[in-house]
Amino acid sequence: MDSKERDAILKTVPQKGFFGHPKGLSTLFFTEFWERFSYYGMRAILLYYMYYEITEGGLGLDRTTANSIMAIYGSLVYMSGIIGGWIADRLLGMNRTVFYGGVLIMIGHIILSLPGGFTALLLSMLFIIIGTGLLKPNVGGMVGELYSKTDSRRDSGFSIYYMGINMGGFISPLIVGTIGQEYSFHLGFSLAAVGMFAGLVVYLFTRKKNMGLAGMQVPNPLSATEKGSIARRFLFGGVAIAAFLWLGFSGGWLTIERVIFFISISGVIIPAIYIFVMYRSKKTTDDERSRLLAYIPLFFAAMMFWAIQEQGSNILATYANERTQLSFLGFELKSSWFQSLNPLFIVALAPVFAWLWVKLGDRQPSTPQKFSLGLIFAGLSFIIMVFPAIFNGTESLVSPLWLVASFFLVVIGELLLSPVGLSASTKLAPAAFAAQMMSLWNLSNASAQAINAQVVRFYSVETEAIYFGAIGGFAILLGICLLFLAPKLKKYMRGIN
Incomplete structure (x- = not known):
């Protein structure tokens, strides 16, 4: 999309009407509110559903296997953003792709609400994985289309x-x-x-009035010939994958553990291929190539950050259920409630950070500097979890305040890194790969969780001090290294801060 097309789109978007921001931000704000309500609500109880005994309403899976499946599920949810970015860039545009994604997510949750056992769990995961891949990167991409690239309100x-x-x-x-x-x-x-249904209603009834033409364009459309060829490839690929899985599981040589390992490897290989293809494309200019090179260290930093943050719904969820006192000041707690800590702190602190970036304007830290600080805080959130084992041992339950402190620290890191990473992905994206760049950003999370599927196997009550200390220490070291690289990366970003 060239600058003239972008300017034409911006003219159709009401630029005031939502706390001094474009009116379309309200549509995307409430659509994502309900989509995340559905996803995080499901995720808060999914791990427990998998490993609770059948007599307790669960599936009775081994806890280590359940933790690995949880990580792989999260990885595939974000990895599927490749599909969503490609469909938006080449077939439907971001606006329509978001709607179809929401429909698939809702279907997935409906299946999961039925007592169909492990088979229903896998089928629901399939729908939610594909649906989130269609919706997630493109909602973020449309936020970027509401602003010009030089608009100081963008990060806010x-x-x-x-x-x-x-x-x-x-x-x-x-x-x-x-x-x-x-x-x-x-x-x-x-x-x-029900939450996802509410999100679809909000989106359908407000997008035309508030969004204008944002997300309606197809940046790099397929020709008629290409559409036929792609359709045949998808059909052949789908049949081949289905046959492979059926033969593998029925023959007994394809196990859950082997599938998890394969996905873990894919989580590392796919983003490398993704960056290489964009870098080598004839549609990518020299300036855009330079910005992609600057993006690579940021991507690795984001991977490390998400490897820690996403364990909040995995290892720390297990920790909340097994190692934490579930009573505090006379109140009885649910282990799933700890999943509200991360978003609670973000809701409280996000306005502060939004105000801070606007207040600082051109004096705010560069994107690489924000990333490095975010990574250091993430490392500290794991370092602090070493102390309960040192002070109390591993045989007694610990105060819930340790988890509160850990979630608080990682949220500071998240607000330094995640919204800034979304914004940087839209600013550093090659024009021909606008939506797919958002998919690449989501791949940082997918790669982290794919690696986590193997890492979480090392966690146990006996090894928790070493586990938290080693991961947290490595994150802090990586953050310090990135801080020293920040000035050089800024040069490669070619005028983008």
């Missing part, structure tokens, strides 16, 4: 959008988690389906 807008995501994430574990753990996991999953 992403912070407000990020607050909407986390408001939904805060409420859902309290509601879905309580219903799921107190009454029925399937009833909890049904509430997640």
